[in-house]
Amino acid sequence: MLKSLSICLISFLFLMGLALTSVLLGFYFISQDWVIFIEWEILALNSSSIVMTFLFDWMSLIFMGFVMFISSLVIFYSREYMGGDININRFILLVLMFVLSMMFLIISPNLVSILLGWDGLGLVSYLLVIYYQNVKSYNAGMLTALSNRVGDVALLLAIAWMFNFGSWNFIYYLEAGKESLEMGVIGLLVVLAAMTKSAQIPFSSWLPAAMAAPTPVSALVHSSTLVTAGVYLLIRFNILLVGSWLGELLLLMAGLTMFMAGLGANFEFDLKKIIALSTLSQLGLMMSILAMGFPALAFFHLLTHALFKALLFMCAGAIIHNMKDSQDVRFMGGLVKQMPLTSACFNLSNLALCGAPFLAGFYSKDLILEIVSLSYVNNLSFILYFFSTGLTVSYSLRLVYFAMSGDFFNLSLHPLNDEGWTMLRGMMTLSLMAILGGSLLSWVLFPTPSMICLPAHLKMLVLTVSLLGGWVGYELAKFALNYKLVSLKWSFLCSFLGSMWFLPFISTYGVSNWPLMMGTSTLKSFDQGWSEFCGGQGVFSWFKEWSMFNQGWQNNDLKTYLVGFFMWVIILLVLTFL
Known part of the structure; x- marks a missing residue:
């Protein structure tokens, strides 16, 4: 136990120190307009050399700082949340491997070294999703891993196509080759890879399924690491999207993802899945503004979203922990009386997500919509x-109504309390950042104010839509009985909207029933059938027989063969005359 506490504390302090250093360096780089490339020659043989290149600019340094800051607080939070786990050391090491993979991805201007981080994220995310070893976790892990493999294959094809340029350092070729066919193909493959990792339609079903992982992992994965990897990669490749059909395609897919996730969250009752669909909605927002040609805005929302979404998951984890692993919001209610401090942080992060004025989400979301x-x-x-x-x-607001207001719907004798001080310290630190982070980042990233002149109706549209949406959410939650009756009457429509437009069904049964069965029959009839008989195994058997025959002649035992030969001749003659 003491050993696990020491690993948690050492990891927390080390990552927090690195995070503060990285963010301050990023702020200095943006003020000086510096970009630094560091090349490390791993191996030199004759005229060939294997070089590892690292890119340090304001974007990579600030993003690295944020990832390490959130992961340090998640590890600190895990001390209490995962305290009863005998394998907590393994859990902390997996989280550290996850962070290391993300670092590789962030500082690489080279597609091969990006693949190291990209595949590292895919592998470690699989291990973390199946951490609780049951059938549901295994299924979710396979869906996550196989969906991400599509993107990995696209990235491998992009690496192969980069041979046309003579180097894998894509950052040198983007501006010069953006009109060429080769760079167009690379752009298409990279967009496909980013859409799988950031769970855009039609690859969205794995993201809510990944909620099978422990909640601290969800706080890290859904705020600043795995799902944001695709957005970050496209920020680097943004030149290829502006003014091309690729950008238009991405804008459509991201807009539909945002809409689909928002609708689905209004029909969901699982606390973690509601927050997961909220992440999907925000990823759609980042991708769509990126497709319109505003990478700095997408990056700004990426950072502010990381702060309040990690806080939201931490608060959800504290609630689930106290509810003895119940995640259904219908069993909650009146939590504001039982867990006031957790509820305050939860409501704060929810307001930041909605874009309430002067919280972190407001500065990025309002600017994007304007x-x-x-x-x-x-x-x-x-x-x-x-x-x-x-x-x-x-x-x-529907979530707040179900979880926070009214009376507590569980037993009268319950364990709800706010005494988990280790978890609360992490949550309160992130609460401070969810309040101050947006304004601080907007001052640093956009030091020159932009003049946005809009007519009054467009200027007030964001506020009007938000208030109207809040009222609808409140009414939907308030009239829960009528809501159920409507859902019975329009069962197919509610099932369609509430199940992410049947994407989980299509991603599992749709793929496994026909294509995989066809793949099995093809494997048995071709790869393990005719192909084996006429190909590798057939040739092997033929060579084996003739080599054994030849080896017999090589033994040089001529007398034995002659005796045998004459005996066969005599037998044949006797049989002929008889």
Whole structure:
């Protein structure tokens, strides 16, 4: 126990120190407009050399700092949350491997070294999703791993295609080769890889399934590491998206993802899945503004979202921990009386998610929506942006109504309390950042104020949509009985909207029934059938027989063969004359 506490504390202090250093260096780099490349020659043989390149600019340093800051607080939080686990050391080491993979991804300007971090994230996320060893976790882990393999294959193909340029350092070729066919193919493959990792339609089903992992992992994965890897990669490749059909495709897919996740969260009753769908909605927002050609805005929202989403998951973890592992919001209620400090942090993070004025989410979300109003964008995308914003406020207020208000729906004798001080310290630190982080980052990233001139109705549209969405969410939660009756009457529609447009079904049964069965029959009839008989095994058997025959002749025992030969001749002659 003492050993696990020491590992947690050492990891926490080490990562926190690195995080503060990295963020301060990032702020200094942005003020000086510095970019540093560091090349490490691993091996030199004749004229060939294997070189590892690291890119340090303001973006990579600030993002690294945020990842390490959140992961240090998650490890500190895990001391109490995972305190009863006998394998807590293994858990902490897996989290550290996860963070290390993310570091590789962030500081690599090279597709091969990006693949190291990319595949590291995929492998360690699988190990963490199946951490609680049961059938549900295994299924969720396989869905997560196999969905991400599609993106890994796309990245491998992009690496192969980069041979056309003579080097894998993509950062040197983006500007010069953006009009070429080769870079167009690489852009398509990278967009596909990013869509799988950031769970855009049609690869969205793995993200809520990954909630089978322990809650501290969810706090880390869904805020700043795994799901943001795709967004970060596309921020680096953003030049290829602007003014191309790739950008338009990504804008449509991201807008639909944002809309689908917002609708699904309003039908969900699992606390962690509601927050997971909220992450999916915010990822759609980041991807869509990125597709419109505003990478700095996408990065800004990426950072602010990391702060309040990690806090939201930590608060959800504290509630689940106290509810003795119950995640259904219908069994909650009146938590504000039983757990006031946790409820305060929970409501604070929810308000930041909704974009309440002067919290972290407000500075990025409001700016994004005003830039959308100011830009040339089609009606469908415009409606998707603002309708999804209303849905965000709707499911947030619905969640607050179910969990916080009314009476406690469980037993009269219950264990709810706010005495988990280790978890509370981590949550209160992140609460401070959820209040101050948005303004601090906006001052640093956008030091020159932008003039956004909009007519009054567009300026007030964000506020109107938010208030309207909040009212709808409150009414939906309040009239829960009528809601159930409506859901019975329109069962197919409610099932369709509440199950992410049947994407989990399509990703599992849709893939396993027909394509995988066809793959099995093809394997048995070709790879293990005719292909084996006429190919490798057949050739092997033929060579084996002739080599054995030849080896017999090589033994040089001529007398034995002659005797045998004459005996066969005599037998044949006798049989002929008889």
